[in-house]
Amino acid sequence: MRLLHTSDWHLGRSFHGVGMLEAQTDFIDQLVDTVRSRGVDAVLISGDVYDRALPAVDTVRLLDTALERITEAGAVVVLSSGNHDSAARLGFGSALFERAGVYLRTRYADIARPVVLPLEGRPVAVYGIPYLEPRLAAGDLGVDVPNHFTVAAAAVQRIREDIRAREQAEGPLASVVMAHTFASGGISSDSERDLAVGGLGAVPLDLFEDFSYTALGHLHGRQQLSSTVRYSGSPLPYSFSEARQAKGGWLLEFDAGGLASVEPVTWPARRRLAVLRGKLEELLADPSLSDAQDAYCQVTLTDSQRPARAMEQVRTRFPDTLVLAFDPEGGARGPAQTYSQRLAKATDDLDVCCGFLEHVRSRSAADEEKDLFIEILDKVREAEAAK
Known part of the structure; x- marks a missing residue:
């Protein structure tokens, strides 16, 4: 059985004023191709499928089309809500969607209600933890001191108890937990919204050590925190700090023994990002920068004085420069x-x-x-x- 771990689609997001709906449509095309070519049984989306709580009409249509295409390609979808999503709106019609193979996990009451995927010898139980805002989740989860750790620990405890009961009644199973959170050891990017001030939003990694696999969302760089705890990252770069990241997800394979393998899946974006730095004349003449002429660019000029019509001049060679900054070389301008x-x-x-x-x-x-x-x-x- 194969599961595809994704997260942080952020449908409807713009990139420095440039709409990304077309790029997001391209990513979904690649995802559906992966589902078909690799025989994916379930696509996991660990939060932030939308970029905002009230998405635009064309953004909702894109998600609607994506879910239809994924299920037509033969996979079920398990989608949990993130901090950018409106859990109530995203969860509308969840009981009806389940009949079509789309499982929405947006309510605290469903944390310990897994999607059980049949596999001979050891079925796979997928638990979706929606984003837990401590003040809102504390009462439902029975937490006296609300913070990101206590509510996450309470949610995980519910899942552990459900796993224990199922294994006692039905035998061993593999467990996959989806969570939208900042786990200790994760590397952040500029495009994520802070969950708490001063790092207080981080939860310890060992909270998830009991599970076969933990599919995390929130951080936009694909990364491995342990052999069984990983962030898929966002499928597209949403800041220039992500220019060198390979975007995609993780492909999980389960057999009768549990988790057998994890491999990265990469989906190249139509337009790449380039981060350039140097004096204006040098950037305009450097032959090694020819690849950046078709990229979205962030340019930092290091001339001792700001050149006249700087953006206009930069765009004569790099027409899709979206960010222009100035940092005089050697601090020539003084304090x-x-x-x-x-x-x-x-x-x-x-x-x-x-x-x-x-x-x-x-x-x-x-x-x-x-x-x-x-x-x-x-x-x-x-x-x-x-x-």
Whole structure:
């Protein structure tokens, strides 16, 4: 039996102002191809299938189409809610969806109600833990001191008790737990929403050590925390900090002995990301950067002064530059000053004007700009003298 671990689809998300619905449609095409070509029996989505609690109509249509295509390809779907999802809205019609092979786990009451996948010798029980907001989940889970660890521990304890009861009644089974959380040891990216301040949202890794496999969601980089605890990561990069990450999921294979193997599945994005850094003239001339001409780019210019029409010039070679930053090489501009500090050091009206121009655009006034300031200041003085 084969299960495909995915998470953090974030359908409806944009990337620095660029809509990603087309890229997300491409990813779903690749996922469905994987289901067919690898004989996947179940697709797991460990939270954040949507990017927002109230997704747009076209985003809902995309998920609707995706679920239909996955089930038509021969796999069931187990989907738990994440911190970006509205659990109540996502869980609508869950009893009806189960008849079509789509199992939604968005309610605390369903934490210990697994989807049991039949496998001769050792069936696979998949438990979906929806995102647990401590203050909201504490009462339902019987927790006195609400925090991410206590509510997660209470949810896991419910699952352990259900596994124990099933094995006593029916014999051994393999257990898969889906959870949307930040587990200790995970490496984060810039595109994730913090679950708590100061790292208090982390739960210890050994909380999941009793299970055959734990399919985590929330962190966007695919990573292995232990042999049986992994993040699938997001299927697409959602920040430039993910530019070097291989995106995809994990393919799990179970046999009568339990978890037999785990292998990565990679789905290349149509447009790659490039992070460039250097002086403007060097970036525009460097032949080794030709691949970045068709990529979404984040460019940091290190010129000692901000070049004029910087974005316009950068886009002559890298037309899809989405982020432009400035970091003068060697700290050539010195420590940052407020405009009030600059103003206090001004020696005359021309110095005030030039200082303001440099402050707002991080580039000194050119000679022709200084000449224009002088001309304007002379006309102002003449007008004041004529009064």
